[in-house]
Amino acid sequence: ITSTALFKNQKVVIVGYPGCFTPTCEGIHLPQYIQRSADLRKTGVNKIYALAINDPFVTASFAQKLNAGDKIAFIADGTGEFTKKLKMETDLSSAGLGIRSKRYSMIVNDNKVETLNDEGGPGFTNLSAVSQILEQARKNK
């Protein structure tokens, strides 16, 4: 699907994360978004997309493991093309991960970035937590 077809005429949240099956992404970051997805919908967010530089096979298995169901959707940016276009890549070669997405969250409204919370790297703080995005989504409702 082209990005414009996906993002136009609606409000979505995009969550960038370093990698499927990595401890923080699997244990804390993404589960938060799965748990609060209904609350995000109440603020007018139509869809939540979790995005990482992983191939479709790994991503599908990860989504299953997380029991994401239909609560959040996943973008498998296998070659990193989308992440690089957003200039949100970071080099995690020292951890054997290669080029990956930084951790971030954003609200995209009719294909335009409305809000961006950029961790600047793989770290996880309140900045990219679901609580932050919930608050921002409520303000902009």
Added chain:
Amino acid sequence: MGIIKKFEVTMFGLSKFVSRGLTTSLRRYISVGESIPQTNLTVIEKVNGKFEKATINSGSLFKNQKVVIVGYPGCYTPTCETLHLPQYIQRAEDLRKNGISKIYAVAVNDPFVTMAFAERLGAEDKISFIADGNGDFTKKLNMETDLSAGGLGVRSKRYSMIVSDNKVETLNDEGGPSFTNLSAVSQILEQSSKKGASK
């Protein structure tokens, strides 16, 4: 002045042509008889009931023993998960009887994905995994293939090899991601039993 410049340009062009030709001819895949290039490898294997990750130098991993290395395109991809690797897990014991001390499955995947995949396969301690996350080892062997069209990026070709005391004894190279009898465990079992018989 003009003639010298022309000569320099010509020599420069010629040297570039020669060096490119040399590079092309040097850039061939790892072959039988060659040593495995020294690399630090991220090895994932089950130790005391738990999958552990360790960085080990290839030289110390492969010397003084006979191992099988299985290259595969990717964790969680259909063929790798349901056909190719399960075969090696199932026949691991038979390979050991042929004098193979260890089996290493290597793919260009990070350690986290590889560990989760090893669990999912139920590999237990039958085979070990090398997580070639940045593709360094695969590129040193010149066994990489571009699977960007499938959203996978640069990956390992599918292959199997017997490495004896760090030297490649046998190589079965599929040349790409496909799976045929060439990289199947049956082939390597036959090759390793022949060698065992000729000991």
